[in-house]
Amino acid sequence: MKITIENSFRTLQKDDVFDLSIVSKIKSLCIVGENGCGKSSLFQALRGFKNDLRSTSFYEEHFDKLKSNISVEHDYEKMFYYDNVKDNGTDFMVSFDASNYITSGAFQTKEKSHGESSLINFDMFLKKIRPHIVKGKTLFVLDEVDNGFSIKNMSRYINLINNLTYEGIDVIVITHNPFVMSDQHILFDFATKEIVTSSKYIEQQTNFTIKRIL
Numbered sequence: 001m002k003i004t005i006e007n008s009f010r011t012l013q014k015d016d017v018f019d020l021s022i023v024s025k026i027k028s029l030c031i032v033g034e035n036g037c038g039k040s041s042l043f044q045a046l047r048g049f050k051n052d053l054r055s056t057s058f059y060e061e062h063f064d065k066l067k068s069n070i071s072v073e074h075d076y077e078k079m080f081y082y083d084n085v086k087d088n089g090t091d092f093m094v095s096f097d098a099s100n101y102i103t104s105g106a107f108q109t110k111e112k113s114h115g116e117s118s119l120i121n122f123d124m125f126l127k128k129i130r131p132h133i134v135k136g137k138t139l140f141v142l143d144e145v146d147n148g149f150s151i152k153n154m155s156r157y158i159n160l161i162n163n164l165t166y167e168g169i170d171v172i173v174i175t176h177n178p179f180v181m182s183d184q185h186i187l188f189d190f191a192t193k194e195i196v197t198s199s200k201y202i203e204q205q206t207n208f209t210i211k212r213i214l
Contacts, residue, residue: 001074001139003042009069011038018042018188022195023139023172024075026186027165031174032201033190039174040083043141045070047081053129059086076170077137080129084118084144087125119156126160135168146177154180 001023005016023029033039048067129140145157158180164171173180189196196204203209 001072001076003046004071004073005069006071007069009045009066010041011036012041012069016193018190018193020172020188022186022188023170027169028161028171028173030180030187030198031172031190032176032187034176037190039190040143041066042070043081043143043172043174046072046079046141050076050079051081052078052132053080074139075137076139077134078132079139079141080132081141082122082125082143084122084142086144087121119153119160122157122160126164133167133169138169139172140164140169141172141174143174145173145175145180 001020003018003020005012005014008014020029020031031039031043044063045066048063048065049070049072051063142161146154154177161171161173185198187196187198187201188194189201199209
């Protein structure tokens with residue numbers, strides 16, 4: 001998949017090109033970059049361009065307005081988008097719809113931690129899209145992946161993502177959390193538009209060297 005910026009918006013500049021075609025080869029690609037660099041802006045525009053599970057979220061109209069700023073080359077029949085903040089069913093104002101808010105178990109998760117509640121709602125979202133998946137022709141974009149998770153819950157989240165790839169789904173994960181990155185050997189550095197290794201990126205950003213001991 002290749003995304004071209006047709007009109008400058010937010011921090012994204014006209015004629016910028018984001019070539020993410022490698023995701024179809026490695027099945028799971030982590031997009032990394034600092035807060036405010038434009039990661040979410042790009043994929044919110046993609047959500048407006050194509051989202052095969054439309055919602056009644058108040059944000060949907062906003063995403064639709066962004067789609068005119070990009071052009072997209074892709075071979076996917078289905079695309080799904082999940083934002084761990086905007087689509088978190090524990091918040092009525094941003095839940096997909098009132099009925100989903102009830103049936104997702106959101107009321108029962110109020111006493112749980114934010115991370116536990118997010119996992120439950122993400123799992124419910126997966127159950128909602130699974131009947132629509134076309135194996136080998138589906139892209140799943142996950143944004144704000146590192147929001148509110150403990151290390152334990154982040155590992156569970158990663159397991160869910162890995163299970164998606166086993167089901168024949170390409171997955172793009174948007175984050176800046178080193179724990180997520182350490183599980184993904186290949187990353188896409190949003191600022192430089194380059195494919196890098198997780199260890200190299202972490203070392204560039206923090207001066208820490210990642211060494212794996214077998």
